[in-house]
Structure formats: structure tokens, C-alpha cells
Amino acid sequence: MPLTDILTNAFVACVAATVALAVCTWTSSRQKARPKGRKGGISILFEGENAAHASPSTLIALKSTLEDLTWEKAHDQLRHRFQRLPPKPALLNDGIHHIPAMLDGDAAVLIVDRRGDMTTLQLADELQEVVGQSARLRLLQAKIDTLERSSASAPYPMWQMTQDGHVIWTNAAYDALAESVARDETRPALFDDVLGTGTAPVQRRATVTTQEGGMKHWFDASQRGIDGVIVAHAVNIDAVIEAEAAQRNFVQTLAKTFAQLSIGLAIFDRKGQLALFNPALVDLTRLSAEFLSARPDLLSFFDRLRDSRMMPEPKNYGSWRQDITELIKAAADGRYLETWTLESGQTYRVSGKPNPDRAVAFLIEDISAEVALTRNFRAELEMGQSMIDALPEGLAVFSAAGVLTMCNRVYSAMWGVDPQRSFADITIVDSVQLWHAECGPNTALAKIDAFVKAPGKRDEWGFDLKTAKGAEMRCTLTPLLGGATMLQFRDLRRGLPEQPPPFKTALSKVAASN
Incomplete structure (x- = not known):
């Protein structure tokens, strides 16, 4: 054989061996990359939240088609078995996540591989008899266990009946209530006399009386027909009735x-x-x-x-x-x-x-009587004010605390004081200072403050004053009820003041006309 043929055949053999080795290596790597498990598991490829590919067993287990399969639908089916599965793929970080099953004895692990917008979800089943049946049975069992735990721990009675009134399922609260009222299986269901056995929705209040103590309990009972079965509930409302x-x-x-x-x-x-x-x-x-x-x-x-x-x-x-x-x-x-x-x-x-x-x-x-009393009181006050305004002497009344509570027009004209136009209370200290300014030093004026504020019984006393303008007057201090004090300033000159207040002239005219 020529040397060239030998070399050619050797080259071809080397190439073939290289290709075969590459194929074997690729196949081995693909097999290693597969999740552990057997045929019949769940395998879904999501693009965003929509399924781009799913195995036939997956579609059977989830009772869906590829077009309808979404992450939300898969989550609703798988969350009863794998509680840590997030409701959205975006909540997962990039990488591989292993989510174990929640039930004891269930060694299944859900493998989620997140790569950007692409997410792979894989679950291998251990049974091979019927494709997709194992995964679906496990999902259904997880749902059943969840519902059973919820119904068994419910604090209020729950039961189901056939349309002829035969009880086919009860929870623990119903059994406890039926036992307390001595209701056995041969007797009709609780609240049947109120709810009846119709499939139409019914909600009524009902009472039961316990055997021990004869206590009456109120319940808000309701029932409705679902898939040919009557589903009923009863919630205790004793607190509501008491309220x-x-x-x-x-x-x-x-x-x-x-x-x-x-x-x-x-x-x-x-x-x-x-x-x-x-x-x-x-x-x-x-x-x-x-x-x-x-x-x-x-x-x-x-x-x-x-x-x-x-x-x-x-x-x-x-x-x-x-x-x-x-x-x-x-x-x-x-x-x-x-x-x-x-x-x-x-x-x-x-x-x-x-x-x-x-x-x-x-x-x-x-408030007619109150209004009439107020009007009469106001009229009496006005009458009293008119009376003291008609007197020729200047009058001023100070309370026990030394505050000016009343004065007449003669006093206002005599000392230039108008309490109605003053924003602050006029005290005995203010008045003594005013009298000092008008009359000059006087030892009697210094005693007025102490006399007005003195507690207990007091005697009337008086003294003479002379103003800087030459007016002479007699000041008399008279104790009143409640610790008040009245001061009278009487002009010692003959006759009335040269310019009497206008109201006095008006009163004189009225008296003359009468």
C-alpha cells in the first residue's frame, strides 16, 4: 500500500476518534445536568411569568395547557406542597434554588434555576406507572391536608349533608356541640329545623340548649348547595346577643x-x-x-x-x-x-x-322664667343705679378685695373716673393715688386701703378733704355686707354743685311736671 494511503487512513481514524470522544463527553455532561429523578416529573421553562416549554407529565399534573400555563397557576398548585415557592419568579435571585416539601416523609425537592428572564422549574417523580399521576396525587394530598387542618381547628361547627338531610362530614367543633346537646348520628343535623335541607343559600339565627346546665347558645347558621352537596356553617354569637x-x-x-x-x-x-x-x-x-x-x-x-x-x-x-x-x-x-x-x-x-x-x-x-328673672334683675339694677345717680353726694363701693364695683355720676364727675371705659379693674390703691394727687398729702387717705381690706367687724368713720382747687368735702367710709365698703364724698359748700350732671336736671324736670 502506498505511504500516502496509509497516512490518509490514519488521519481519518484520528478525526473519527476525536468526534466520537466529543460526542461522548457532550452526552455525559447533558446527563449530569439533568435533575435527579425518574421519568414522569414536572419540568417547566418560564420566560418571564409565562411557560415557554413544559413536559407532558407537567401538563397532566397541573391540568393545564402550555398556552394557559403561567407561574401564578403553577404556584397555586404547588404552594400547598412547597410553601417556600415565591408567588413571582422575580422574587428569586439568579442561581439554583432547592425548595424542599413541607410535609414530613415527603423527600421531594423542587429545583428552581433562575437566569435573568428565564426560569426553570423541575420536580422529579419517583413513580413511573402513569405519567403525571404521582405529581398530581401529591399536590392533591397536600391540598387535602391543608383543608383538613383548617377545618379541624376551626372554632365553629362545620358540616356537609346530602340533599335528603344525611350528614356525610363534620368537623371537631360540630361533634363537640352535638355531644353537648345529646345529638346522636340517628337524629337529624343540628339547626335542620331552622335551615332546612334546600340547596338555596340560607342564613338565620338559631339556638341550641346544652344538656348540662340547660344553657342556651345562639348561633348564626348558614348553608348553601355546592356541587350537589349542602355545606353548612354555624358561628357562635352569644357575645353579640348579650351586647x-x-x-x-x-x-x-x-x-x-x-x-x-x-x-x-x-x-x-x-x-x-x-x-x-x-x-x-x-x-x-x-x-x-x-x-x-x-x-x-x-x-x-x-x-x-x-x-x-x-x-x-x-x-x-x-x-x-x-x-x-x-x-x-x-x-x-x-x-x-x-x-x-x-x-x-x-x-x-x-x-x-x-x-x-x-x-x-x-x-x-x-327659658321664659329665666329670661323674665334676668329682665327683672336688670331692671332692678338699673333702678338702683338711677337712684344713686340722683344723690348729691359722690358714692363709690369697693369689694372686700379692694376693687371698685359701683359708683354714681357725681363721683365720676368729681374725680374724673369712668369705670365703664376702663379695660382693667379700678382698685382702692389706684383710687387713693388719685385722691392724693388731687388733695395733696393727707394721713387719713393712707388708712383707707387698710380699712377697705380689713376683715371682721368695722365701724363707720370719716374725715375732711380739701382739693387743690379749693373744694372742701367730707369723706365717710361705711362698712357693707360681704366685706364691701361704701365711700361718700359730700361737698361742704352750700347748695348743689354749680354744674350738676345732666341726668339730675332731667330728673328735676320730671319731678316738677308730676
């Missing part, structure tokens, strides 16, 4: 209290309708109990008051109605207070106060 009873008793107590009040009370709810009123409201407003019992709204209530002349006629009734409407809207922090003077001579104080939940309470109080 409602306490609320009713409290309302009755308030109603009895309101019934004895002399102030008319009208409470309007969040819808603006009259929710509560007392008998005094009927007496004060003269509105019939039938009208009030019909729960009129605010505007109708005030309209009826206006029609029966139990409120002042507003100058602009349209704007007044708008004010009431704004009061309702601003009831969260607003206040309404008015004094109504009626044609009959009565005077009402009407106040509106906001209550929680946008309710408004109106109180109507008859």
Missing part, C-alpha cells in the same frame, strides 16, 4: 330618663329622620305624637314648627332652610344655638349638637 340585650336595656334606661326631662329632646339619625323624642318635646312644641312617631325628617320637623307658630318667623325662610341643611352636613364639628322669642311671650333656647355616625340632637328648653 344587643345590653344595648336595648341601655336604650330603655335612657328613654325612661328622657321621659322625665323638662327639656324637649329630638334625635335625628344619619338619614335625617327623627329617631327618638321625649314627652317634653310634645308639650313644648305642641306637635302631635302621631306626627313625631311617623319619623319626619329635619326640614319637615321645622316646617311644622313654623306652621304652628312655635318658632320665630324667619326673615328669609329659604336661607334659613339652607342653614339647617348646612348644619346637617357640618354636624361632625358644627354647633347650632339660637334663642326663640315666640308670639305667645315664651322664650325657647334651641341647641343642636352633632352625635356620632352623623346623627344630630336638638334640645328645646323653655
Whole structure:
């Protein structure tokens, strides 16, 4: 054989050996890269959150198609078995993550490989009988275990029945309640007399009485038909019933209290309708109990008051109605207070106060006697002031604390003092300084401050004064009730002052005309 042929054949053999070695190496690396496990596991390639590739067993186990398969759908199926699986692939860092199963005895590990926007999710199954069945059975078992734990630990009864009323499943709370009321399996289900056996949704309150102690318990029972089975629940509402009873008793107590009040009370709810009123409201407003019992709204209530002349006629009734409407809207922090003077001579104080939940309470109080007393008292004060203003002497009254509480016009003209125009209280110290300035040094003036503020019994005393203008007067200090002191300044000259106050001249004219 020629040497060239030998060399050619040797070269071809070397190339073939090199290619074969490369193929073997690539195959071995591919096999090592595969996740451990057997045929029939879950394998999904996600691009973002959508599946780009999935094995046939995966689609069978997840009951999905490749077009519908997303990370969210896979997560909903796998989270019962692998709780650490995140709801979104973006929550994973790049790299390989091993997520073990949560159940004891389940050695499965979910392998998640995150590479940028691409995520691979792999789970190898150990069974080979039916493709995809093992993974699905494990997922279903995880769901069943989760639901069983939830139902078994539920603090309220849960049960399921057939449409003929036969109980096919109960939880521990139901069994405990049935045992406490001596309900055995041969008797109908709890609350069947209230809920019935229909498949339509039903929700009613029901009671059961325990065998020991005969205690009655309230439940909010409900049931509905699902897939041909009646699913029922019962929630204990003893606390709610006790709260409602306490609320009713409290309302009755308030109603009895309101019934004895002399102030008319009208409470309007969040819808603006009259929710509560007392008998005094009927007496004060003269509105019939039938009208009030019909729960009129605010505007109708005030309209009826206006029609029966139990409120002042507003100058602009349209704007007044708008004010009431704004009061309702601003009831969260607003206040309404008015004094109504009626044609009959009565005077009402009407106040509106906001209550929680946008309710408004109106109180109507008859203050006619209070107003009359105030007017009489004011008239007596004015009469007393007129009387001391008519005296020729200057009078000033100081309280036990030494504050000027009253003086007449002669005193004001004599010393140039007007308490009504003073922002601050005029004290005995201020007055003594004024008298010193007008009369010069006088030892008697220095004793006035101590006399006015002295506690206990005191005797009347007086002294003479002479002003810088030459006026001579007699000052007399007279103790009064409550520790007060009255000072009289009488001009020692003959006759009346050359320029008497204008009011005295007016009184003289009135006396002459009479």
C-alpha cells in the first residue's frame, strides 16, 4: 500500500476518534445536568411569568395547557406542597434554588434555576406507572391536608349533608356541640329545623340548649348547595346577643330618663329622620305624637314648627332652610344655638349638637322664667343705679378685695373716673393715688386701703378733704355686707354743685311736671 494511503487512513481514524470522544463527553455532561429523578416529573421553562416549554407529565399534573400555563397557576398548585415557592419568579435571585416539601416523609425537592428572564422549574417523580399521576396525587394530598387542618381547628361547627338531610362530614367543633346537646348520628343535623335541607343559600339565627346546665347558645347558621352537596356553617354569637340585650336595656334606661326631662329632646339619625323624642318635646312644641312617631325628617320637623307658630318667623325662610341643611352636613364639628322669642311671650333656647355616625340632637328648653328673672334683675339694677345717680353726694363701693364695683355720676364727675371705659379693674390703691394727687398729702387717705381690706367687724368713720382747687368735702367710709365698703364724698359748700350732671336736671324736670 502506498505511504500516502496509509497516512490518509490514519488521519481519518484520528478525526473519527476525536468526534466520537466529543460526542461522548457532550452526552455525559447533558446527563449530569439533568435533575435527579425518574421519568414522569414536572419540568417547566418560564420566560418571564409565562411557560415557554413544559413536559407532558407537567401538563397532566397541573391540568393545564402550555398556552394557559403561567407561574401564578403553577404556584397555586404547588404552594400547598412547597410553601417556600415565591408567588413571582422575580422574587428569586439568579442561581439554583432547592425548595424542599413541607410535609414530613415527603423527600421531594423542587429545583428552581433562575437566569435573568428565564426560569426553570423541575420536580422529579419517583413513580413511573402513569405519567403525571404521582405529581398530581401529591399536590392533591397536600391540598387535602391543608383543608383538613383548617377545618379541624376551626372554632365553629362545620358540616356537609346530602340533599335528603344525611350528614356525610363534620368537623371537631360540630361533634363537640352535638355531644353537648345529646345529638346522636340517628337524629337529624343540628339547626335542620331552622335551615332546612334546600340547596338555596340560607342564613338565620338559631339556638341550641346544652344538656348540662340547660344553657342556651345562639348561633348564626348558614348553608348553601355546592356541587350537589349542602355545606353548612354555624358561628357562635352569644357575645353579640348579650351586647344587643345590653344595648336595648341601655336604650330603655335612657328613654325612661328622657321621659322625665323638662327639656324637649329630638334625635335625628344619619338619614335625617327623627329617631327618638321625649314627652317634653310634645308639650313644648305642641306637635302631635302621631306626627313625631311617623319619623319626619329635619326640614319637615321645622316646617311644622313654623306652621304652628312655635318658632320665630324667619326673615328669609329659604336661607334659613339652607342653614339647617348646612348644619346637617357640618354636624361632625358644627354647633347650632339660637334663642326663640315666640308670639305667645315664651322664650325657647334651641341647641343642636352633632352625635356620632352623623346623627344630630336638638334640645328645646323653655327659658321664659329665666329670661323674665334676668329682665327683672336688670331692671332692678338699673333702678338702683338711677337712684344713686340722683344723690348729691359722690358714692363709690369697693369689694372686700379692694376693687371698685359701683359708683354714681357725681363721683365720676368729681374725680374724673369712668369705670365703664376702663379695660382693667379700678382698685382702692389706684383710687387713693388719685385722691392724693388731687388733695395733696393727707394721713387719713393712707388708712383707707387698710380699712377697705380689713376683715371682721368695722365701724363707720370719716374725715375732711380739701382739693387743690379749693373744694372742701367730707369723706365717710361705711362698712357693707360681704366685706364691701361704701365711700361718700359730700361737698361742704352750700347748695348743689354749680354744674350738676345732666341726668339730675332731667330728673328735676320730671319731678316738677308730676
